[in-house]
Amino acid sequence: MDRSRTPSVPTHRDELEIELGDRFYLLRVRKLRQARSIAVSADTVKGEVRLTMPLHVSTAQALRFVQSKSDWLVDRFAEALPPVPIVNGAEIAFAGESHFISWSRDFSRKPLKIGDEIRVGGPEDRIQSRVLDWMKAQARDAYVDDLAYYCVRAGSDLPTLSVGDARRRWGSCSGRQAIRMNWRLIMAPPMVRRSVVAHEVAHLRHMNHSPAFYALLDEIFEGKRRDADRWLKQHGSALHLIGAPARTA
Structure with a gap:
């Protein structure tokens, strides 16, 4: 079963939303002049997916790359420790x-x-x-x-x-x-x-x-x-x- 869907239309130039498994994550996109290839990572603290891409790569191509890594991303978030709230007794x-x-x-x-x-x-x-x-x-x-x-x-x-x-x-x-x-x-x-x-x-x-x-x-x-x-x-x-x-x- 496909564990991701096409990210929604961005509300900001560098922010989209992507579905991985049964959860939605913010997808932060950065286009860098010095980037030589597409790179994707899981920010397990903020619960975000980060995508870095060269200027010459189309957004559609970069998003297809993210989708190809959906299983890997789901695993990274699943392995991550949850945030630790500062509450009475913590x-x-x-x-x-x-x-x-x-x-x-x-x-x-x-x-x-x-x-x-x-x-x-x-x-x-x-x-x-x-x-x-x-x-x-x-x-x-x-x-x-x-x-x-x-x-x-x-x-x-x-x-x-x-x-x-x-x-x-x-x-x-x-x-x-x-x-x-x-x-x-x-x-x-x-x-x-x-x-x-x-x-x-x-x-x-x-x-x-x-x-x-x-x-x-x-x-x-x-x-x-x-x-x-x-x-x-x-x-x-x-x-x-x-x-x-x-x-x-």
Whole structure:
């Protein structure tokens, strides 16, 4: 049986809808000048299908390619872990350790970490938004300290810091002396978070991955970067599930 149907007419230039199995998924299409072939992937966190295609390829041809991968896409979504909502009693990671969300109307609306609990008050339906805002603020504070430490060690000026939630990058450094970090690393062990900060600081002097770059990184980072890289490969995708939007049926 055909497990997909022709995507519906897009409501936006780069967004369509596709049926896979018995569910509908948003199909995000990107035409890139540098793309050499059609590529399709399953974003199992957001519950979306991503399609990248060269400029010379027709949309109809690209959509036929997606349909040919329908069984593979269904399997990827079936294997994916579900998003983890932040609700009363939920267990989430903070600084590499498990913490339980504890809610009471008597608690302060501003989350407070006490032992292995993160206590939060206010309306119960606002638990997730309050905890997420709190973790993002904690991440920014940690990054400010991390950057100050590693910039001194690297002999670099402090860059402009921004904190976001990039799906595919934990950190990035621009040639304009600006560093952008993913707030979700506040959930990882501190040495993992710090390894990413040190990595981006090293890029302030070497915008590449040359031997000189890695020599500087190993000089300024006090931990074992390969262990940190290994941790992110094994556990990084799980960080994106915490507080992620629920997938629609």
